[in-house]
Amino acid sequence: MRISMENGKLLDPANKLDQKQDLFIADGKIVSLEKKPDDFNPDLVINAKDKIVLPGLVDLCARLREPGFEKKGNFDSELYAANSSGITSISVPPDTTPVIDTPAVVEFIHQRARETNRANIFPLGALTQKLKGEQLAEMYLLKEAGCIGVSNALNAIENTEVLRRAFEYANSCDLSVFIYAEDEKIANNGVAHEGAISARLGLPAIPETAETIAISRVLLLVEQTDVRVHFCHLSSARAVDLIRTAKKQGIEVTADVSICNLHLTDMDIADYDSNCHVKPPLRNERDRVGLIEGIRDETISAVCSDHQPHEINAKSAPFSITEPGASTIEHLLPLMLHLVNRNEITLNRAISLITSEPAKILGINRGFIEKNKHADLCIYDPNSNISIDKNNLLSSGKNTPFNGWELQGKVTHTLLNGEVVFSID
Amino acid sequence: MTEKIDINVLIENMAENISSHCGTQGYKNPLMIGIQRGGVWIAARLHQKLKLADPLGELNIAFYRDDFSKIGIHPEVKPSKLSINLDDRHIILVDDVLHTGRTIRAAMNEIFDYGRPASISLAILVERSGRELPIHPDIIGKTITLKEGEHAKLSGPEPLALEIMKSG
């Protein structure tokens, strides 16, 4: 398939591209970024006039709910939703059923990815068997099968000895460890940030220390074991401080934040809106500003959707017994652009946080626009608006906390390896 | 349009009629109960004139209204005051205006929740048309004919005044 993309403005912070430029694709690759190659006869011409062309987005964490939770979503529904936000590469955490702790599950995921052919899927393998925090998973075999890193997902590893050995072993397999840092005991089955809102609503609360104690423990072990660690979904300003300080001291870690925590606070729970029941919890405005600050000074280098689609019943109950998680994947790009519109971050920074930076964390060769490389692209119209209506989501999960929001920037085309996987017409 | 009626004269007549009614019926030592709010004002005057031995009873029928589910609870409910045992007593029930009869029905229902009186007689300051229940007063201050859309309203307690006014 030959595609010529004309009149668009290319924006790729990684390659400092920010200009009107045509682009030519053949056999899945970008063949020219300047002028039309000789005897190039396009099968498709995309007129990108007044639109912006980005590298296909890289989502560091999204649950596609296969295998095991098909009533919440599946590869077809969730990847189509992802494509509608320009996402072409996704890393999936290992907390499926069965858990991604055997090569067979990795193979299943790869097979589903090939069948749907909507995005590059990068599974994370389990750090411990069945994510129980007791025995190391077969990390080397998982890597051989195609896992690009290991993680214990949202499950805590209570035993510090196990955590230390898991770090050492992952290091010897040259695998990055993706850590969701929460001290399970002090979080004490909480469902909301410990503060005025949880006090008022009488919700079991998660103190900030649930996050900061866990981060401190991991940082000390990183110092000791020299493993490559990425912190998933920071939620508090204090957590950002800890990582900022560690980086200054030369400890090489990275961190991301979920898009929900950049826009919402515990105030949004209002009268028990279960769509605002997420993990890590929505904290207060000071924390939200702290996370933005962390993005600006590069303490945080990626933003993910942390997409968790749920069936209606999972969210239809009193707040604390609903399942945590929000359906966010199809609004990742407009929600990032919203931060730009509110002057919280620059457009270049916003784009790198969802393209080249997460690609770097995953160690994958995606998230940029370059000649002779994969043609994973996203075209959006910056002047077109979307209004979020929970009843009209593409995802199987209707559990968006952003219902009723009006956002600017609508994706018109998404290309994966030179094929159009999404277009609005 | 308004029409002034001399209430003091009406109450004077009612007191006389109650006396003779009790005499003919052989009611000894009747117990007087007024319906809040206007009925209580009238009953207080009658009670004084007749020099009745037992204290005046006050009935609030808010909890007994048959239109509760339509209009809800009255915003100024005051408790009923019936301190005397009603069993086997002759009761003079007093209200200001008798219209549909529903208030009287509700009042009688409430009275029976306090006890089983020997009899109930009804004394009314103003009887008007529009009865919806088979209820007839024994003592009437004045019978008036109202045109459609008119209603009678007692204001008080001091001074008592009855006004005929167009509703709405």
Next chain:
Amino acid sequence: MTGKNIQLDKNGNLKHFLSIEGLSQPLLHTILNYAESFATVDKRPVKKVPLLRGKTIANLFFEPSTRTRTTFELAAKRLSADILNLNISTSATSKGEILSDTLRTLEAMHCDMFVVRHANSGAAHYIASQVAPHISVINAGDGRHEHPTQAMLDMFTIKQHKKDFTKLSVAIVGDILHSRVARSEIHALNVLGTNEVRIIGPHTLIPKEIEKLGVHIYHDMNSGLKDVDVVVMLRLQRERMRGALLPSEDEYFKRYGLTNQKLKHAKKDAIVMHPGPINRGVEIDSDVADGKHSVILQQVSHGIAIRMAIMAMVMGQINRDENKEKKK
């Protein structure tokens, strides 16, 4: 807050009774006034008025509580309503689907009101958001959130003894963290304009940032009880002793148990309240519970009148608007 107040209909009348938070001072006074009238009903030979005749009320108790259920049942019966008692084990309703099935079933049985007790905060709000429009929901205690009828009966009791809230200091003592009664009382006292609301307890039992609800925090009884007019003792669940919250019942009683000795710091005419059931010798000494300052038994009898008033109010508002419209 952002969400609209689902307790009130479009004319500001009480439709559901879910939390004290969000209700106005006039509305709380109206409830107290009605309760005054309803309190006379159980002094009569026939302890019943026909106000809710033909209405069906379902007591939906997802968490067992014989005492609260009984007072709601009595209140409903004194209003001549038919009452249905359902004890639903929480294990069966951990899934939302089963909860909504239960609600649909009861609606199909033409219930008019649900009285809800649930172990999870926000359950009453959730159920109120799910029911058909003709149904009213009364919160009989949801998790750690609110227990608004209990707070109203306590306000009623205070009013019998103290009249003017704006001159009062009230201390709430004990396990604030887990107490729905405490949250409702804090809101009720503040809405009614109480001069000072204090809470007294160890750090482990006081939620962070609770001062934003309008309370002063004390950690010892002597200074906390100084010159207060009202002392509200909270029940301490025995299971709190098993975790890291408290070392022992003895130590708790020594520090926070109400004794006549500690009560001397309060005003001479202070009243002592307790939502019950009492743990004698844990949060309160028997001498105090049965002593001259105690109004604990009065609270129990006021419970019925308050619940009658609230039930009558939420049911009475239905159709009111349409009726008004029609008259015009």
